[in-house]
Amino acid sequence: MFSKFILNTSFLFFVLTTFAQTDTGQKVNTVLIKVSDNIYMLKGNGGNIGLSFGGDGIFMIDDQYTDGIEQIQEDIKKKSDKPVRFLVNTHFHGDHTGGNAAMAQTGTVIFSQENVRNRLEEILRREKKKIPMESLPIVTFSEDLTFHFNGEKIYVFHVHNAHTDGDAMVYFTDSNVLHTGDVFFNGKYPFIDIENGGSLRGCIEGLKKAMLLINEDTKIIPGHGDVGTYKDLQNAMDMLTIIYKRVFANYMNKKTEDEVAKMTDLTKEYDDKGYGSGFIKTEAFLRMVYKSVAAERKPIEDNAEKNRQAREKMMKEQKEEKEKN
Numbered sequence: 001m002f003s004k005f006i007l008n009t010s011f012l013f014f015v016l017t018t019f020a021q022t023d024t025g026q027k028v029n030t031v032l033i034k035v036s037d038n039i040y041m042l043k044g045n046g047g048n049i050g051l052s053f054g055g056d057g058i059f060m061i062d063d064q065y066t067d068g069i070e071q072i073q074e075d076i077k078k079k080s081d082k083p084v085r086f087l088v089n090t091h092f093h094g095d096h097t098g099g100n101a102a103m104a105q106t107g108t109v110i111f112s113q114e115n116v117r118n119r120l121e122e123i124l125r126r127e128k129k130k131i132p133m134e135s136l137p138i139v140t141f142s143e144d145l146t147f148h149f150n151g152e153k154i155y156v157f158h159v160h161n162a163h164t165d166g167d168a169m170v171y172f173t174d175s176n177v178l179h180t181g182d183v184f185f186n187g188k189y190p191f192i193d194i195e196n197g198g199s200l201r202g203c204i205e206g207l208k209k210a211m212l213l214i215n216e217d218t219k220i221i222p223g224h225g226d227v228g229t230y231k232d233l234q235n236a237m238d239m240l241t242i243i244y245k246r247v248f249a250n251y252m253n254k255k256t257e258d259e260v261a262k263m264t265d266l267t268k269e270y271d272d273k274g275y276g277s278g279f280i281k282t283e284a285f286l287r288m289v290y291k292s293v294a295a296e297r298k299p300i301e302d303n304a305e306k307n308r309q310a311r312e313k314m315m316k317e318q319k320e321e322k323e324k325n
């Protein structure tokens with residue numbers, strides 16, 4: 001659902017430079033943006049792609065949609081005739097993994113956190129023709145892994161239950177560039193895929209983890225939006241923390257999701273800065289935060305209810321015991 005949403009709104013970005021016709025007749029526009037000496041961000045219809053060009057070849061992060069991958073492959077070829085040797089998927093969503101099969105066909109080895117492969121396998125089982133078998137990452141990891149490539153260490157690490165349950169961030173240690181995947185939408189409210197293991201608390205923790213690695217000079221490629229800075233990441237983390245606290249307080253005050261969705265004062269200072277002008281509007285964001293708080297509270301509330309029932313049962317038994325005597 002979210003992928004379709006991006007696809008539609010992406011037609012607004014027609015100022016971009018390259019146009020191509022795909023087999024479905026859809027126009028795809030892409031632009032390659034220099035981030036550091038040899039790291040580039042490729043912006044197109046889907047999630048931002050990260051690329052490292054160098055003597056060892058090309059290292060790639062995410063590959064957008066199936067429609068448009070030929071254009072992306074051509075753009076890469078224009079920059080370097082070396083092969084794309086490795087590709088890391090930051091998570092399973094179709095606007096980040098749609099080009100996997102086409103990349104695999106050219107010999108690229110695809111890596112991801114293990115839950116990305118699990119989710120893609122699930123889609124394969126459910127909707128047979130939706131994605132080809134070759135889309136599956138063939139190397140998976142649980143926590144982290146390091147590539148030694150193009151003269152630097154590339155550190156790939158999992159952040160737990162953030163945008164989904166399989167998110168990975170990629171840090172180019174010498175170039176000092178971080179790709180965050182969709183855990184960070186620069187200057188906009190993010191999408192949190194609660195149904196697929198995402199959580200607001202996980203997003204906040206994930207951003208905190210990233211901030212331990214990077215510094216004030218780091219350039220950040222977000223899942224969506226423009227290249228950002230340390231400060232931008234910090235602003236996103238602060239925004240999520242503040243709105244989480246406000247929605248949490250209302251949840252504890254027994255406000256319903258519909259009531260919270262209408263409380264525009266909870267997000268006002270961020271709405272004024274344009275946070276609600278991206279894919280996720282203010283109301284949708286408030287509902288998402290509410291759902292995330294509710295999901296987090298559920299086991300606690302279930303246990304409290306079990307305790308209450310046990311206490312009542314005990315009191316009833318004691319009363320019956322007294323009446324007998």
Ligand SMILES: [Zn+2]
Pocket residue numbers: 091093096163182
């Ligand atoms: Zn996503």
